[in-house]
Amino acid sequence: MEKLVIEGGYPLEGEVPISGSKNAALPIMAATLLAADNCRLDNVPRLRDVVTMCSLIEELGAQLKYTNGTVEVDTSELTQNEAPYDLVKKMRASVLVLGPLVARLGEARVSLPGGCAIGTRPINLHLEGLEALGAEIKLQEGTIYACASGLEGAEITLDFPSVGATENILMAASLASGETVIENAAREPEIADLARAINKMGGRVEGAGTDRILVEGVEKLHSLTHSILPDRIETGTYLTAGAISVGKVKTVKTDPGLLHSVLKKLKQSGMEVEVGENWIDLKANFPPRPVDIVTMPYPGFPTDMQAQFTAMLARSSGTSTVKETIFEDRFMHVLELERLGADIKIDGNWVTIHGVEKLEGAPVMATDLRASAALVLAGLAAEGETEVRRIYHLDRGYEKLEEKLKNLGAKLERQEAEGP
Ligand code: UD1
Numbered sequence: 282m283e284k285l286v287i288e289g290g291y292p293l294e295g296e297v298p299i300s301g302s303k304n305a306a307l308p309i310m311a312a313t314l315l316a317a318d319n320c321r322l323d324n325v326p327r328l329r330d331v332v333t334m335c336s337l338i339e340e341l342g343a344q345l346k347y348t349n350g351t352v353e354v355d356t357s358e359l360t361q362n363e364a365p366y367d368l369v370k371k372m373r374a375s376v377l378v379l380g381p382l383v384a385r386l387g388e389a390r391v392s393l394p395g396g397c398a399i400g401t402r403p404i405n406l407h408l409e410g411l412e413a414l415g416a417e418i419k420l421q422e423g424t425i426y427a428c429a430s431g432l433e434g435a436e437i438t439l440d441f442p443s444v445g446a447t448e449n450i451l452m453a454a455s456l457a458s459g460e461t462v463i464e465n466a467a468r469e470p471e472i473a474d475l476a477r478a479i480n481k482m483g484g485r486v487e488g489a490g491t492d493r494i495l496v497e498g499v500e501k502l503h504s505l506t507h508s509i510l511p512d513r514i515e516t517g518t519y520l521t522a523g524a525i526s527v528g529k530v531k532t533v534k535t536d537p538g539l540l541h542s543v544l545k546k547l548k549q550s551g552m553e554v555e556v557g558e559n560w561i562d563l564k565a566n567f568p569p570r571p572v573d574i575v576t577m578p579y580p581g582f583p584t585d586m587q588a589q590f591t592a593m594l595a596r597s598s599g600t601s602t603v604k605e606t607i608f609e610d611r612f613m614h615v616l617e618l619e620r621l622g623a624d625i626k627i628d629g630n631w632v633t634i635h636g637v638e639k640l641e642g643a644p645v646m647a648t649d650l651r652a653s654a655a656l657v658l659a660g661l662a663a664e665g666e667t668e669v670r671r672i673y674h675l676d677r678g679y680e681k682l683e684e685k686l687k688n689l690g691a692k693l694e695r696q697e698a699e700g701p
Contacts, residue, residue, distance in 0.1 A: 282670070282671060282673065282697075282698045283672055283673070283695050283696065283697060283698060284668050284669060284670045284671075284672060284695070284696055284697075284698040285657060285660070285668070285669045285672050285675075285683070285693055285694070285695055285696075286666060286667075286668050286693065286694050286695075286696055287642070287657065287660035287661060287663075287666065287667045287668075287669065287691070287692065287693040288642075288665070288666055288692040288693070289640070289642055289660050289661050289662055289663040289664060289665065289666075289667055289692075290662070290663070290664050290665075291526065291661070291690055291691060291692060292526045292527050292528035292529070292565075292690070293522050293523050293526045293528035293529075293530050293661065293686070293689040293690055293691060294528050294529045294530070294689060294690050295529075295530070295531070295688055295689045295690060296530075296531045296532075296533055296688075297519045297530060297531070297532055297533070297685050297688065297689055298532075298533050298534045298685075299511045299512055299515055299516050299519075299532050299533065299534050299535040300324075300326035300327075300511070300512055300515060300680040300681075301323075301324035301325055301326045301350070301508075301509035301510070301511065301512060302326075302471055302474070302509055302510050302511060302512040302513065302514075302515075303326055303328055303330055303331065303512060303514075303677075303678050304444070304469070304471045304512075304514070305470075305471040305474040305475065305509050305510050306322065306325050306326060306331055306334075306509045307330060307331070307334050307374045307377060308374075308377050308448045308452070308471065308472075308475045309322060309474065309475055309478045309507065309509065310322065310325075310331070310334045310335070310338060310352060310354070311334070311338075311374075311377040311378050311380075311381055311448075311452065312381060312452050312455075312475060312478055312479055312482070313338070313343075313354050313356050313505065314338065314341065314343070314356055314359065314378060314381040314382060314385060315356075315381045315384060315385055315452060315455060315456055315479070315482065315484075315502045316356055316482050316501075316502040316503055316504060316505065317356060317357045317358075317385075317501070318355070318356065318357060318482075318502075318503050318504040318505075319353070319354070319355050319357075319504045320352075320353070320354050320355075320356065320482075320504055320505040320506075320507075321351065321352070321353050321354075321504075321505065321506045321507075322351065322352040322353075322354075322505075322506075322507055322508075322509060323350060323351050323506075323507070323508040323509070324350055324508045324509040324510075324511075325347070325350050325351065325352050325509055326350070326509075326512065326680040327350070327680050327681075328676065328677060328678060328679075328680055329371075329673070329676045329677045330372050330374065330677045330678065331347075331352075332347070333368055333371050333372045333375070334372070334374070334375070335347050335352065336368060337364055337368045337375055337378060338354060338356075338378075340361060340363075340364075340365065340368065341359050341360070341361045341362070341363075341364075341378070341382070342358055342359045342360030342361050343355060343356045343358075343359060359382075359385070359386060362382050362386050362388050362389050362390060363389075363390040363391070363424075364376070364378050364379070364389075364390070364391040364392060365392060366392035366423070369391060369392040369393075369394055370392070370394070372677075373394040373402065374445070375391065375392075375394070376391055376394055376404055376407060376445065376449070377445060377448060377449060377452075378391065379391045379407065379411065379425065379427060379449055380407070380411060380448070380449035380450060380451075380452040380453035381452045381453070382427075383411060383416050383427040383428065383429055383432070383453060384429075384432055384452065384453040384454075384455070384456035384457065385456060387428060387429055387430060387431070388426075388427070388428045388429075389425075389426075389427045389428075390424050390425065390426050390427075391424065391425045391427075392423060392424050392425075393420070393423050393424065393425060402608070404425075404445070404446070406439055406440060406441065406443045406446035407443075407445060407446045407449045407450070408425065408427075409437075410437050410439070410446055410449065410450035410453075410463075411427055411449065411450065411453055413435040413436075413437045414429070414432040414433060414434070414435050414437075414450070414453055414454060414457050414461065415429050415431070415432050415433045415435075415457075416428065416429040416432060416453070417429065431457075431458060432453055432454070432456065432457035432458070432498070433457055433458050433459055434454060434457050434458065434459030434460045434461040434496070434497075434498055435457075435461055435462075436461075436462045436464070437450060437461065437462065437463050437464065438464040438465055439463065439464070439465040439466065439467075440465075441465075442465050442466060442467040442468065442492065442578045443467060444467040444469050444471070444472065446467075447463060447466045447467040447472055447494070448472060448475055450463055451463065451466075451472070451475065451476065451479070451486065451489070451494060451496060452475075452479070454496040454498060455479050455484040455485075455486065455496055455498060455499065455502065456498060456499065456500075456501075456502065457496075457498040458498050459497075459498055460495065460496065460497050460498070461495070461496040461498065462493065462494070462495055462496075463493070463494040463496070464492070464493055465492055466488075466489075466491070466492050466493065466494045467578060467579065468490055468491060468492055468578065468579045468580065469578075469579040470490065470510060470513065470536075470539045470579065471510070472489050472490065472494075473489045473490035474509065474510045475489070476489030476490075476494070477489075477507070478505060478507045479502070481505050481506070481507055482502040482503055482504070482505045483499055483501070483502050483503050484496075484499060484502055485497035485498075485499060510536065510539075511534060511535045511536050511539070511559075512535075513535075513536070513539040513540050513543075513583075514583065514585045514586060514651075514678075515678075515679060515680075516532045516535040516536075516539075516540060516561065517540055517543045517583070517586045517589065518586070518589050518654050518658070518679070519532050519685070519689075520532060520543070520544075520547060520552075520554075520561060520563045521547070521586070521589045521590060521592075521593050521658060522657075522658050522661060522686070522689070522691075523552075523563045523564075523565060523689075524547060524550065524552050524563060524565050524569050524593055525569065525592060525593045525596050525658050525659070525661065525662040526565075526658075526661050526662050526691075527565045527566075527567065527568055527662075528565060528689070528690075529562075529563070529564045529565070530562075530563050530689060531560060531561070531562040531563070532560060532561045532563075533559065533560045534559060534560075535559060535560065535561060536559060537556035537557075537559075537560075537561050540561070541580060542577075542580060542581055542582045542583070543582065543583070543586055544556070544561070546572050546574060546582065546590065547563060549570070549572045550569040550570045550571070550572045550593070550594075550597065551565075551566070551567060551569060551570040552564065552565055552569070553565075553566065567598075568596055568597060568598055568636075569593050569594065569596065569597040569598070569636075570597055570598055570599060571594060571597045571598065571599035571600055571601040571634075571636060572594065572597075572601055573601055573602045573603070574587065574590055574594075574601070574602070574603045574604070575603075575604040575606060576603075576604065576605050576606050576607050577606060577607075578607070584605060584606075584607035584608055584611065585651050586651070587603060587605055587611060587651070588611070588614045588651040588652045588654065588655035589651065589654050589655050589658055590603065591603055591612075591614060591615065591618065591625070591632065591634065591655060592614070592618060592623075592655040592656070592658045592659040592662075593658065594634045594636060595618050595621075595623035595624070595625060595634055595636060595637065595640065595659065596623075596636060596637065596639075596640055596659070596662050597634070597636035598636055599635075599636055600633065600634065600635050600636070601633075601634045601636070602631060602632065602633050602634070603631070603632045603634065604630060604631050605630045605631075606630065609630070612627050612632060613648040613649065613652050614648065614651075614652035614655045614656060615627055615632060617645040617646060617647075617648070617652070617656055618645075618655065618656070618659055620643045620644075620645050621640045621641060621642065621643050621645065621656075621659050621660070621663050621667065622637055622639065622640045622641045622643075622663070623637060623640060623659070624636075624637055639663075639664055640659055640662055640663035640664070641663055641664050641665055642660065642663045642664060642665035642666040642667040643663075643667060643668075644667075644668040644670065645659075645660075645667065645668070645669055645670070646669075646670045646671055647669055647670065647671045647672055647674045647675065648671075648674070649674055650674045650675065650677050650678040651678075652674070653669065653671070653672060653674040653675045654675065654678075654679065656669045657669055657675070657682070657686075657693075660693075661686070661691055661693075668698075670698055672695070683695055
């Protein structure tokens with residue numbers, strides 16, 4: 282198992298190119314299963330989750346090639362309809378093949394994802410949505426069986442704007458007969474990107490990116506060439522790294538339009554932020570000032586930026602509060618941040634953060650993807666050496682993290698960790 286050893290205390294300075302979005306790449310890769318054709322996706326980040334999705338698509342019988350940020354996949358023949366446990370347990374987003382498979386093959390089996398490091402994360406809304414489209418769903422021995430002899434459009438109102446449920450339903454509805462309306466749909470930009478991809482395949486989706494999505498089902502979808510949109514969470518993470526290290530970071534090849542809520546909070550914390558068409562420049566003239574954060578579905582403040590902001594506010598010049606409303610148990614990073622000298626009190630889904638003047642390096646353990654990013658940011662700002670263990674989580678979501686940070690002047694090394 283590997284660890285990152287960080288020598289903190291150096292301000293980050295320079296330009297960092299942003300990769301394609303993990304959370305757009307995964308559903309769009311799953312959507313290629315809807316077509317019996319050749320699809321090409323560009324700007325696909327080299328990440329462990331993307332490699333897992335490639336393995337899953339190959340396991341289903343498709344021919345796939347993944348080189349230099351491009352996935353070429355021929356989905357004309359699928360020989361399997363099952364997402365096995367060893368892949369689903371590695372990545373919950375494997376459940377995104379359920380909708381496409383049942384729509385295309387009339388039958389699909391996906392192992393239940395089980396619990397994970399940020400709460401229980403049920404998939405009831407995915408299943409209820411597919412049932413509304415006419416799929417019959419059974420749960421047996423830890424596996425979801427879905428079958429349908431032709432899906433039919435329906436009006437579906439989600440109890441909560443779940444990103445994954447919106448995506449699964451949207452994909453399945455694209456091959457259903459008639460019209461589907463998804464009310465209270467999630468509005469994340471990655472859903473709009475998925476809809477753009479499906480429309481390029483001949484689908485008829487309107488309203489993605491709003492809370493009401495209309496899908497006119499079509500009989501067949503065809504080939505696709507699509508470039509994945511930039512990763513707004515990676516962008517936010519590097520900007521926050523600039524803020525916590527009191528540096529100057531310019532993110533390029535990104536889309537500032539996807540980060541309004543994050544940029545607003547960075548400005549409130551005293552950062553100078555300038556944006557251009559595809560870049561964002563952040564300058565920190567002093568340590569961050571305290572701000573209050575409440576995570577919300579898009580366009581609210583993203584839960585995937587909560588841990589990084591918690592780290593930043595631990596080094597701020599006052600008292601902040603952070604409320605997590607999307608996931609239970611998403612404060613695993615707090616105990617680790619305390620090991621670095623942070624002063625944070627957890628009270629249910631709230632934390633109160635009393636900023637400290639200095640963080641001090643220590644060994645810490647990463648527990649999930651964004652928690653790991655938070656620990657790296659804290660390590661960059663801390664005096665002395667921080668060891669972040671279990672960094673395999675980071676490889677799920679940050680392409681070339683060490684290289685990008687080193688180019689910004691960070692001092693860090695990946696090393697083999699002793700012990701489990
Ligand atoms: C996606 C993102 C993840 C992000 C999250 C919220 C991907 C691959 N992952 O995850 O990075 O943190 O959106 O922005 O895109 N819920 C239910 N029942 C369901 C589905 C969800 O109760 O059937 C609940 C979840 O437990 C959670 C909340 O809804 O509390 C949000 O989950 P959801 O939006 O579905 O997140 P994911 O799609 O899993």
